[in-house]
Amino acid sequence: MAIFDSNIPQGDLAKKWTNHKNEINLVNPANKRNIDVIVVGTGLAGGSAAATLAELGYNVKTFCYQDSPRRAHSIAAQGGINAAKNYQGDGDSTYRLFYDTVKGGDYRSREANVYRLAEVSANIIDQCVAQGVPFAREYGGLLDNRSFGGVLVSRTFYAKGQTGQQLLLGAYAAMNRQINRGKIEAFNRHEMLDIVIVDGKARGIIARDLVTGKIERHSAHAVVIASGGYGNVFFLSTNAMGSNVTASWKIHKKGAYFANPCYTQIHPTCIPVSGDHQSKLTLMSESLRNDGRIWVPKKKEDAEAIRQGKLKPTELAEEDRDYYLERRYPSFGNLVPRDVASRAAKERCDAGFGVNKTGEAVFLDFDSAIMRYGKEQAIIQGNHNANDKEVRELGEKVVENKYGNLFQMYEKIVDENPYKTPMMIYPAVHYTMGGIWVDYNLMTTIPGCYAAGEANFSDHGANRLGASALMQGLADGYFVLPYTIGDYLADDIRTGKIPTDTPEFDAAEKNVKDQIAKLVNNKGKNSVDSYHKKLGKIMWNKCGMARNAEGLQEAIQEISDLRDDFYKNVLVPGSAESKNSELEKAMRVADFLELGELFAKDALHRNESCGGHFREEYQTEEGEAKRDDENFKYVAAWEYKGKPSDAVLHKEELEYNNIELKTRSYK
Amino acid sequence: MNLTLKIWRQQDANTKGKIVDYPISGIDEDMSFLEMLDVLNEELIAKGEEPVEFDHDCREGICGSCSLQINGEPHGPDRGVTTCQLHMRMFKDGDTITIEPFRAKAFPVIKDLIVDRTSFDRIQQAGGFISVNTSGNTIDANAIPVNKHDADDSFAAATCIGCGACVAACKNASAMLFTSAKVSQFALLPQGQVEATDRVLNMVRQMDEEGFGNCSNTGACEIECPKGISLENIARMNREYLAASVKKN
Numbered sequence: 001m002a003i004f005d006s007n008i009p010q011g012d013l014a015k016k017w018t019n020h021k022n023e024i025n026l027v028n029p030a031n032k033r034n035i036d037v038i039v040v041g042t043g044l045a046g047g048s049a050a051a052t053l054a055e056l057g058y059n060v061k062t063f064c065y066q067d068s069p070r071r072a073h074s075i076a077a078q079g080g081i082n083a084a085k086n087y088q089g090d091g092d093s094t095y096r097l098f099y100d101t102v103k104g105g106d107y108r109s110r111e112a113n114v115y116r117l118a119e120v121s122a123n124i125i126d127q128c129v130a131q132g133v134p135f136a137r138e139y140g141g142l143l144d145n146r147s148f149g150g151v152l153v154s155r156t157f158y159a160k161g162q163t164g165q166q167l168l169l170g171a172y173a174a175m176n177r178q179i180n181r182g183k184i185e186a187f188n189r190h191e192m193l194d195i196v197i198v199d200g201k202a203r204g205i206i207a208r209d210l211v212t213g214k215i216e217r218h219s220a221h222a223v224v225i226a227s228g229g230y231g232n233v234f235f236l237s238t239n240a241m242g243s244n245v246t247a248s249w250k251i252h253k254k255g256a257y258f259a260n261p262c263y264t265q266i267h268p269t270c271i272p273v274s275g276d277h278q279s280k281l282t283l284m285s286e287s288l289r290n291d292g293r294i295w296v297p298k299k300k301e302d303a304e305a306i307r308q309g310k311l312k313p314t315e316l317a318e319e320d321r322d323y324y325l326e327r328r329y330p331s332f333g334n335l336v337p338r339d340v341a342s343r344a345a346k347e348r349c350d351a352g353f354g355v356n357k358t359g360e361a362v363f364l365d366f367d368s369a370i371m372r373y374g375k376e377q378a379i380i381q382g383n384h385n386a387n388d389k390e391v392r393e394l395g396e397k398v399v400e401n402k403y404g405n406l407f408q409m410y411e412k413i414v415d416e417n418p419y420k421t422p423m424m425i426y427p428a429v430h431y432t433m434g435g436i437w438v439d440y441n442l443m444t445t446i447p448g449c450y451a452a453g454e455a456n457f458s459d460h461g462a463n464r465l466g467a468s469a470l471m472q473g474l475a476d477g478y479f480v481l482p483y484t485i486g487d488y489l490a491d492d493i494r495t496g497k498i499p500t501d502t503p504e505f506d507a508a509e510k511n512v513k514d515q516i517a518k519l520v521n522n523k524g525k526n527s528v529d530s531y532h533k534k535l536g537k538i539m540w541n542k543c544g545m546a547r548n549a550e551g552l553q554e555a556i557q558e559i560s561d562l563r564d565d566f567y568k569n570v571l572v573p574g575s576a577e578s579k580n581s582e583l584e585k586a587m588r589v590a591d592f593l594e595l596g597e598l599f600a601k602d603a604l605h606r607n608e609s610c611g612g613h614f615r616e617e618y619q620t621e622e623g624e625a626k627r628d629d630e631n632f633k634y635v636a637a638w639e640y641k642g643k644p645s646d647a648v649l650h651k652e653e654l655e656y657n658n659i660e661l662k663t664r665s666y667k
Numbered sequence: 668m669n670l671t672l673k674i675w676r677q678q679d680a681n682t683k684g685k686i687v688d689y690p691i692s693g694i695d696e697d698m699s700f701l702e703m704l705d706v707l708n709e710e711l712i713a714k715g716e717e718p719v720e721f722d723h724d725c726r727e728g729i730c731g732s733c734s735l736q737i738n739g740e741p742h743g744p745d746r747g748v749t750t751c752q753l754h755m756r757m758f759k760d761g762d763t764i765t766i767e768p769f770r771a772k773a774f775p776v777i778k779d780l781i782v783d784r785t786s787f788d789r790i791q792q793a794g795g796f797i798s799v800n801t802s803g804n805t806i807d808a809n810a811i812p813v814n815k816h817d818a819d820d821s822f823a824a825a826t827c828i829g830c831g832a833c834v835a836a837c838k839n840a841s842a843m844l845f846t847s848a849k850v851s852q853f854a855l856l857p858q859g860q861v862e863a864t865d866r867v868l869n870m871v872r873q874m875d876e877e878g879f880g881n882c883s884n885t886g887a888c889e890i891e892c893p894k895g896i897s898l899e900n901i902a903r904m905n906r907e908y909l910a911a912s913v914k915k916n
Contacts, residue, residue, distance in 0.1 A: 048801065051801050052801045052802060055800060055801050055802060056802070066724060066730075066732065067722065067732070067783070067784060067785065068784070068785065068787070068788050068829070070731070070788075070791075070829055071724060071725075071730040071731055071732050073724070073725060073730070075725065075729055075730050075731075076725045076727055076729050076730065085808075087809060120803075123803045123805075125808045126803070126805040126806065126807055126808045127799075127801065127803055127805055128808075129805075129808040129811060129858070130797070130799045130805040130806070130808075130811075130858060131796070131797050131799055131801075131858070132796075132797045132821075132852065132853050132856050132858045132859055134813075134818050134821040134822040134825050134852065134856065135808075135818070136818070136822075137812075137813055137814075137815045137818040137819075138815065139815050140812065141812030141813050141814055141815065142809050142812055143808055143809055159822055159825075160822065162729070162826060165729055165826065165828075166822070166825060169825065172791075173791070173795055173796035173797070174796065174801050176788070176791045176792040176795060176796050177792075177796040177798060179792045180792045180793065180794075180796075186788075188785065188788075211777055211778075238727075240724040240725040240726070240730060241723060241724055241725075241726055242724050274697050275695060275697060275698075277695055277697075277698050277702050277705075277706065278702070279699075279701070279702050279705055279726060280726040280727070282726075282727045283727075408747070409727065409728060409752070412728075412745075412748055412752050412754070413699075413752065413754070415697075415754070415756060478801055478802070478803060479802075479803050482802065527709055527712045527713070529705070529709065530709075571712060571715075573711075573712055573715065573716065573717050573718065574717045574718075578678070578679060578778065579679070579720055579777055579778040579781065581718070581720055582712070582718060
């Protein structure tokens with residue numbers, strides 16, 4: 001069995017990280033230049049890790065499937081990044097950020113990891129500002145903040161609706177500096193297709209050059225997986241089309257445990273599905289909920305009239321609207337966490353109050369914010385008798401300043417002006433909290449193989465609060481991994497260059513080549529996308545926002561059958577020796593077809609509801625998630641045994657010594 | 668909608684390419700342009716032909732992967748959008764649409780509609796960064812106040828997605844809008860001042876080495892830029908470059 005110890009340091013929660021850093025092994029700067037590290041994925045976690053490891057002196061090779069690290073999907077994150085700076089003086093602290101995150105994760109994350117995350121969060125902002133990330137500023141020149149779901153303080157730093165872009169470009173710039181110095185060798189348009197293990201340790205990877213099709217061997221003393229999440233198992237999600245599970249899944253098959261695969265975040269504010277042609281869902285930042293009010297009609301006949309286009313939402317009187325989040329959760333209102341807001345939207349739509357043609361949309365309305373801001377502006381400008389039209393114009397200007405790019409994006413996609421009519425939104429698959437199991441050092445159950453950012457499982461529990469993914473990606477990459485990896489690499493200073501002409505590399509390369517040959521020579525009749533779409537439908541209908549035992553059992557069988565059919569009948573045109581996007585997709589979908597089954601198996605075994613995992617059998621009378629701490633207060637870490645159905649469950653019991661486990665209430 | 672697509676097909680950088688006609692029907696006006704190409708590719712695959720290769724990823728207008736010269740315009744006829752955010756409602760039933768890769772000497776074709784834009788990366792590597800250690804021993808963020816107006820201008824320049832539309836739109840295949848956006852972002856921030864001289868000189872030198880042309884103030888880049896990056900950035904870069912040249916000499 002692989003090593004399965006969380007390695008959480010002893011001692012006070014607040015001192016664990018400092019003490020750990022003082023005690024772990026260091027590598028002499030002169031020895032670092034004899035050590036190679038591979039980083040797979042160049043988003044926030046991978047990019048920041050690569051830059052920092054290179055800065056420290058290691059020789060770094062980065063791999064990404066995109067043509068440039070700057071295009072990693074972290075770039076699409078909109079809203080912001082949390083940090084316990086308490087610049088606003090509204091009572092924030094490391095402990096509060098830690099508390100909110102553990103509670104928000106429905107008490108299914110690791111205390112020590114989350115505390116460390118909160119602790120280094122403030123440092124991330126300092127680092128990014130020093131690198132020239134243009135965060136939003138107040139008129140005094142200081143940094144501006146806003147608030148996000150599940151939180152009662154303003155701790156979110158942002159750059160309009162493009163925070164992820166700016167943070168990623170910061171990490172990319174830091175990478176560029178190291179590429180310029182020759183400390184990073186970047187392999188873009190390359191995909192990792194297997195890990196190579198020598199004497200039980202991760203010692204390299206097999207990668208495919210996506211332009212020439214060449215299969216390459218790359219060795220290193222350690223391998224970091226930072227390849228993001230697996231939300232594309234649903235086909236439709238807010239992830240980039242190329243986001244995939246391959247790197248994580250390949251290491252899982254070689255011994256890395258996969259933890260909590262069923263924890264998926266369904267984001268409440270996405271543009272609804274419009275038809276079968278759709279390839280991708282687009283998210284509208286959660287920050288919109290600071291000003292947007294969510295509602296559906298109170299009466300079913302009004303909802304029906306709106307669906308048929310006979311009634312405009314703006315014509316419906318205030319008293320005929322049901323602001324259901326404000327009604328159900330008065331203290332958090334529209335800012336309840338994502339899982340709560342998503343389920344509440346589904347509940348209203350299932351009950352027949354949906355507002356678009358498909359009945360799967362609710363309104364996100366900015367009218368009151370526009371009027372409120374407009375009045376404020378009129379008074380500031382000395383106009384105390386402004387009429388409604390003037391007030392509205394002034395208010396629209398304020399809203400445009402805050403969310404202009406999001407409003408524009410909505411208008412381009414939906415062809416409606418959100419300043420004049422409420423946006424329509426619906427939940428969509430967004431982020432996966434599950435991932436590769438790692439210990440406190442971010443090492444997987446394969447020695448020398450690490451996982452960072454969304455690829456690992458550790459910090460978000462069963463649900464992720466807004467603005468926390470960017471925080472974790474950069475915390476892992478800039479501040480955690482560079483320390484903890486040294487502890488492991490200290491033993492490798494005399495190892496020397498790892499050769500690639502060994503039986504282990506031969507076997508891994510053959511494995512990859514065989515799989516490619518099989519797919520290219522299959523000459524079936526169905527396209528790769530047709531399988532991906534079928535898998536996505538099974539996942540959404542049976543492992544989506546609500547699950548039950550019966551549906552999950554069906555899903556497991558259906559996915560297994562679909563996988564068999566895929567290998568018999570898939571058609572991959574073109575050759576393996578050139579740019580071939582269909583082949584790339586086929587390799588990724590093959591892995592999704594295995595992961596999907598493990599996902600359903602994990603959801604089936606977890607007989608409770610928590611965070612993003614809502615089992616219909618386990619809910620309160622009011623329809624809220626019913627957790628079972630007695631029996632399920634653990635991380636479900638799965639060990640691969642030949643096929644997903646045979647995966648063996650290992651449990652990491654979670655201990656809460658600093659937080660009292662409570663029923664999560666946002667009322 | 669029924670359409671005729673005229674698409675550039677090219678096996679690889681060393682093979683000669685040509686335009687091939689593809690009729691397509693049943694296109695919904697709510698589809699994005701790339702979803703329309705997905706439909707075409709499904710049809711080609713069903714017929715046993717090789718699908719058309721094109722770059723795309725986030726499909727929400729931010730990653731900068733998608734390119735495509737559509738009817739002679741980078742990212743097509745709509746303003747302020749990338750190809751992935753271009754919708755078929757911009758076209759009419761019966762239209763003929765010509766789809767080509769972004770053309771420039773510094774953007775060699777990889778296959779079909781995919782071009783190699785790594786020259787942009789090399790420009791950035793030549794100086795598009797602030798040389799600060801990434802291990803976290805920096806001063807408190809609020810110790811560096813930045814005038815809101817400057818921060819907003821810096822942000823506006825920093826929103827460039829590096830798609831290359833500016834190059835494809837320019838008759839000289841100039842990368843000055845892209846490079847100047849990067850120069851501006853740092854030039855407007857106090858953190859970027861220390862290395863300003865070397866930064867602009869190195870980035871401009873790399874831009875020239877990559878084979879991009881010079882700006883002749885036509886302004887097509889600004890019109891076609893999906894992110895509205897302003898020509899003012901080019902003016903700022905030229906000022907920075909002049910000042911840096913004087914300083915260095």
